[in-house]
Amino acid sequence: SLSPLIHNAAFDADGINAVYLPLRVPAHGLMKTLDEFEWLGIDGYSVTIPHKETILELASTNDPAVEQLGAANTLCRLGDQGWAASNTDLPAAITTLKVALEADSPPRSLQGAKCLVLGAGGAARASAGGLVEAGAVVTVTGRTRPRANALAVDLGCQETGWENRGAQFADVLINCTPVGMHPNLDESPFQPQWLGENTLVFDTVYNPENTLLIKQARERGCPTVSGIEMFIRQAALQYEQFTGKPAPLDVMRETLRRGISAVR
Numbered sequence: 001s002l003s004p005l006i007h008n009a010a011f012d013a014d015g016i017n018a019v020y021l022p023l024r025v026p027a028h029g030l031m032k033t034l035d036e037f038e039w040l041g042i043d044g045y046s047v048t049i050p051h052k053e054t055i056l057e058l059a060s061t062n063d064p065a066v067e068q069l070g071a072a073n074t075l076c077r078l079g080d081q082g083w084a085a086s087n088t089d090l091p092a093a094i095t096t097l098k099v100a101l102e103a104d105s106p107p108r109s110l111q112g113a114k115c116l117v118l119g120a121g122g123a124a125r126a127s128a129g130g131l132v133e134a135g136a137v138v139t140v141t142g143r144t145r146p147r148a149n150a151l152a153v154d155l156g157c158q159e160t161g162w163e164n165r166g167a168q169f170a171d172v173l174i175n176c177t178p179v180g181m182h183p184n185l186d187e188s189p190f191q192p193q194w195l196g197e198n199t200l201v202f203d204t205v206y207n208p209e210n211t212l213l214i215k216q217a218r219e220r221g222c223p224t225v226s227g228i229e230m231f232i233r234q235a236a237l238q239y240e241q242f243t244g245k246p247a248p249l250d251v252m253r254e255t256l257r258r259g260i261s262a263v264r
Helices: 003-014 030-036 054-058 064-069 089-102 122-133 145-155 162-167 212-219 227-243 249-263
Strands: 044-046 059-062 074-077 083-086 114-118 137-141 172-175 200-203
Touching: 003 227, 003 249, 030 054, 044 227, 054 059, 054 083, 059 064, 064 083, 064 089, 064 122, 074 227, 083 227, 089 122, 089 172, 089 200, 089 227, 114 122, 122 137, 122 145, 122 172, 137 145, 137 162, 200 212, 227 249
Parallel strands: 059 083, 114 137, 114 172, 172 200
Antiparallel strands: 044 074, 074 083
16 A cells, blocks of 8 residues: 555655554454554554444444445544544545536536446445435446445445446546556556547546556546545545644645556
8 A cells, every 4th residue: 555655755744743554454353453553552544445344343433424335444533532433535536526527618517417437346335425425327337236236226326237338428437446457557447439528537546547548538538537636635634634734735646656656
């Protein structure tokens, strides 16, 4: 994960005496492991798969996104009152899309927009859940159809088969699958001829920043958003909860880009 890199760069930029460390936690040993970490005095956690649902057992309070999605990616200590759980993926995804649509000419809105979400995992749940809440008309599709159907039922949106994804007109296309992620740079989850003339294409993959899907969308003249924006925005919201200060977005963004270059 590149999260330690960008959070520690932000701490350094703001002169905060803190450190963000990667901690490997066994899939079936979350509570026992966190209990053993108590002596370290950790004030906050970023939570990733497979712990995003299980972590809620530890939380004293949940934010609205957690209540909606049933999953958290952030824990913050509430003194002696336990832990507060939040999900920064949902607001990060929606803010990223709103900023991109409002920058279009003429500006567009998510209200009533036809949105096609590729995937049925955590990123898809956060993106689709936020879109439904924003008043968009959402269709999800995944390579494992029962999982995609279950997600659609949970969120109250539509579902279509993976083989039919190209037949869906979309104002907004969001890729929440790992297709196109490094090192599989020559793969795309969506053929360019399926894109509408003004479809906003948002790829949540951030390594590489310019995936094949993003490149092909630009070649067709479609507006695009890379996964870097969502990754940085969700991390920035976590940083603000951890520190009580606005996140240095530019520092985090450039640190991530350098980190991706170093990895490759």
